[in-house]
Amino acid sequence: xxxxxxxxxxxxxxxxxxxxxxxxxxxxxxxxxxxxxxxxxxxxxxxxxxxxxxxxxxxxxxxxxxxxxxxxxxxxxxxxxxxxxxxxxxxxxxxxxxxxxxxxxxxxxxxxxxxxxxxxxxxxxxxxxxxxxxxxxxxxxxxxxxxxxxxxxxxxxxxxxxxxxxxxxxxxxxxxxxxxxxxxxxxxxxxxxxxxxxxxxxxxxxxxxxxxxxxxxxxxxxxxxxxxxxxxxxxxxxxxxxxxxxxxxxxxxxxxxxxxxxxxxxxxxxxxxxxxxxxxxxxxxxxxxxxxxxxxxxxxxxxxxxxxxxxxxxxxxxxxxxxxxxxxxxxxxxxxxxxxxxxxxxxxxxxxxxxxxxxxxxxxxxxxxxxxxxxxxxxxxxxxxxxxxxxxxxxxxxxxxxxxxxxxxxxxxxxxxxxxxxxxxxxxxxxxxxxxxxxxxxxxxxxxxxxxxxxxxxxxxxxxxxxxxxxxxxxxxxxxxxxxxxxxxxxxxxxxxxxxxxxxxxxxxxxxxxxxxxxxxxxxxxxxxxxxxxxxx
Amino acid sequence: xxxxxxxxxxxxxxxxxxxxxxxxxxxxxxxxxxxxxxxxxxxxxxxxxxxxxxxxxxxxxxxxxxxxxxxxxxxxxxxxxxxxxxxxxxxxxxxxxxxxxxxxxxxxxxxxxxxxxxxxxxxxxxxxxxxxxxxxxxxx
Ligand code: SF4
Numbered sequence: 001x002x003x004x005x006x007x008x009x010x011x012x013x014x015x016x017x018x019x020x021x022x023x024x025x026x027x028x029x030x031x032x033x034x035x036x037x038x039x040x041x042x043x044x045x046x047x048x049x050x051x052x053x054x055x056x057x058x059x060x061x062x063x064x065x066x067x068x069x070x071x072x073x074x075x076x077x078x079x080x081x082x083x084x085x086x087x088x089x090x091x092x093x094x095x096x097x098x099x100x101x102x103x104x105x106x107x108x109x110x111x112x113x114x115x116x117x118x119x120x121x122x123x124x125x126x127x128x129x130x131x132x133x134x135x136x137x138x139x140x141x142x143x144x145x146x147x148x149x150x151x152x153x154x155x156x157x158x159x160x161x162x163x164x165x166x167x168x169x170x171x172x173x174x175x176x177x178x179x180x181x182x183x184x185x186x187x188x189x190x191x192x193x194x195x196x197x198x199x200x201x202x203x204x205x206x207x208x209x210x211x212x213x214x215x216x217x218x219x220x221x222x223x224x225x226x227x228x229x230x231x232x233x234x235x236x237x238x239x240x241x242x243x244x245x246x247x248x249x250x251x252x253x254x255x256x257x258x259x260x261x262x263x264x265x266x267x268x269x270x271x272x273x274x275x276x277x278x279x280x281x282x283x284x285x286x287x288x289x290x291x292x293x294x295x296x297x298x299x300x301x302x303x304x305x306x307x308x309x310x311x312x313x314x315x316x317x318x319x320x321x322x323x324x325x326x327x328x329x330x331x332x333x334x335x336x337x338x339x340x341x342x343x344x345x346x347x348x349x350x351x352x353x354x355x356x357x358x359x360x361x362x363x364x365x366x367x368x369x370x371x372x373x374x375x376x377x378x379x380x381x382x383x384x385x386x387x388x389x390x391x392x393x394x395x396x397x398x399x400x401x402x403x404x405x406x407x408x409x410x411x412x413x414x415x416x417x418x419x420x421x422x423x424x425x426x427x428x429x430x431x432x433x434x435x436x437x438x439x440x441x442x443x444x445x446x447x448x449x450x451x452x453x454x455x456x457x458x459x460x461x462x463x464x465x466x467x468x469x470x471x472x473x474x475x476x477x478x479x480x481x482x483x484x485x486x487x488x489x490x491x492x493x494x495x496x497x498x499x500x501x502x503x504x505x506x507x508x509x510x511x512x513x514x515x516x517x518x519x520x521x522x523x524x525x526x527x528x529x530x531x532x533x534x535x536x537x
Numbered sequence: 538x539x540x541x542x543x544x545x546x547x548x549x550x551x552x553x554x555x556x557x558x559x560x561x562x563x564x565x566x567x568x569x570x571x572x573x574x575x576x577x578x579x580x581x582x583x584x585x586x587x588x589x590x591x592x593x594x595x596x597x598x599x600x601x602x603x604x605x606x607x608x609x610x611x612x613x614x615x616x617x618x619x620x621x622x623x624x625x626x627x628x629x630x631x632x633x634x635x636x637x638x639x640x641x642x643x644x645x646x647x648x649x650x651x652x653x654x655x656x657x658x659x660x661x662x663x664x665x666x667x668x669x670x671x672x673x674x675x676x677x
Contacts, residue, residue: 215564
């Protein structure tokens with residue numbers, strides 16, 4: 001259960017590595033994220049650690065503002081790399097002992113070195129905006145190997161605007177013939193600066209802002225934030241509201257997974273799979289529109305309940321339609337997922353094992369495909385998940401095919417969850433009598449839920465005012481993407497889109513930050529043409 | 538609409554569309570893609586999604602323009618042959634929307650390229666795009 005942060009473990013900055021090492025050995029081996037908070041006189045870093053039984057620990061340390069540095073923990077937890085880099089850019093903290101720290105990570109490349117880190121409290125959004133406005137257009141730079149390439153090697157740039165991706169991102173693939181030798185990743189075209197904006201808006205307005213972090217898992221974002229705020233307020237939503245929230249979240253999972261399944265079909269050249277899946281997915285979109293009034297940004301969850309009740313007749317309709325969807329979906333599966341073409345192109349592709357999955361702190365289906373039951377719905381049940389009986393599928397192989405199998409089973413399981421919830425739906429009024437407009441008492445809380453792509457984490461710090469003091473978001477993709485750049489090696493270029501799509505990356509979520517690859521010895525070489533060769537048909 | 542419609546001349550018969558996400562939340566993008574899939578089936582009006590701006594007649598921009606994508610948007614606009622039409626799809630692309638005062642946001646697409654048609658909505662429904670492109674193709 002998400003909760004108020006009652007106790008933190010305070011440690012000296014110098015001892016952070018030793019302490020974390022001890023905790024990891026105690027079983028707290030999943031680093032959820034690292035949160036930085038500007039406390040004005042010092043900067044606090046909170047390492048949120050979790051074990052596989054649903055316990056969470058917050059290790060806090062304070063570092064002086066005038067000497068903002070601390071040892072990296074990547075030697076212990078390689079997945080911490082991106083979390084730390086995000087902090088370096090946004091708070092100006094340097095993590096020593098790291099292998100590389102070249103260039104900007106989150107902010108645009110043209111944000112001048114030495115300019116104030118935007119998330120510090122004394123820095124104003126407009127100040128950052130003005131600084132950026134003074135810069136010429138930001139030409140971002142591609143990265144490639146430092147060492148001279150062998151004559152056979154070619155650097156294939158993919159993106160940032162490439163039809164393989166619905167969202168901008170940039171990969172440089174160092175290839176030898178058809179084989180990928182090394183992959184470099186540069187993302188961040190969608191970085192908007194939402195965390196800063198959230199500090200200047202009221203809690204109610206933040207719900208609408210935060211659900212727009214991502215258009216695919218929008219209800220998960222608003223719910224996660226609201227969970228944390230409700231914990232701070234000590235508000236318990238009516239049980240009908242938690243049931244309804246859970247139904248919407250599961251509908252969202254169905255829509256998100258089927259969207260993804262369609263895209264995989266598209267990338268392996270199976271366009272009818274794409275069209276069919278997206279065709280039947282419309283039924284789910286219809287339901288969401290009927291429930292909330294919008295197909296995408298449902299604005300359904302609000303502090304203390306939901307914004308609309310769902311009538312019994314609509315609930316019955318949801319039951320019928322999802323049942324029908326389930327049938328069609330299973331039908332599709334018989335013909336599609338078991339087809340030779342799909343198996344050929346996905347089995348044994350993009351393989352990783354559980355050790356690697358743990359190493360990069362992966363979450364959600366990506367973690368489960370390698371055999372670990374890691375699902376917040378089971379670990380730290382929230383909403384109405386304790387009321388229902390459901391399974392979380394896992395696979396052993398850790399390849400694209402097992403990711404397909406997992407997501408497909410999850411869709412069917414979601415339908416099962418929805419049906420159970422509708423059967424048991426409590427009565428009562430789930431809509432709060434008025435929207436929450438007040439202040440939130442001082443304190444810290446976290447929200448942790450299982451979004452379609454995996455564990456989503458929010459940290460909210462309140463200080464008795466109308467606006468949050470700090471909102472930290474850790475999206476599932478940021479945790480998962482580090483894995484991709486590392487497993488691409490050795491596969492052929494034609495597998496590339498499939499492998500990247502396989503983790504279901506959502507760059508809008510992630511690009512509240514910008515990412516640049518972590519390997520050593522990278523250097524800026526290529527002048528980047530923004531538009532590269534397109535999909536070869 | 539008529540003036541925009543005549544701007545395209547003979548090319549309006551079958552519009553080829555290039556899609557560009559300049560920093561949006563993905564919501565507009567999935568709705569854009571949905572308009573191409575069976576239920577809405579934009580292709581029945583001869584509309585095709587092309588992978589290169591050099592082949593496009595229409596540029597559909599979704600999302601607010603971030604500092605990072607500003608240059609790319611300009612480049613892409615320049616690569617589309619004349620005559621061309623730019624559609625700002627979604628409130629963000631129209632004005633910056635909910636992200637307007639975020640530090641890395643310049644505003645709507647019209648801050649960078651000339652926009653002919655704005656389709657508000659967060660996100661607009663696929664029907665909006667279908668209707669619009671139909672009008673462009675067939676005239677009012
Ligand atoms: S208009 Fe709405 S759906 Fe579209 S990109 Fe902006 S926030 Fe997302």
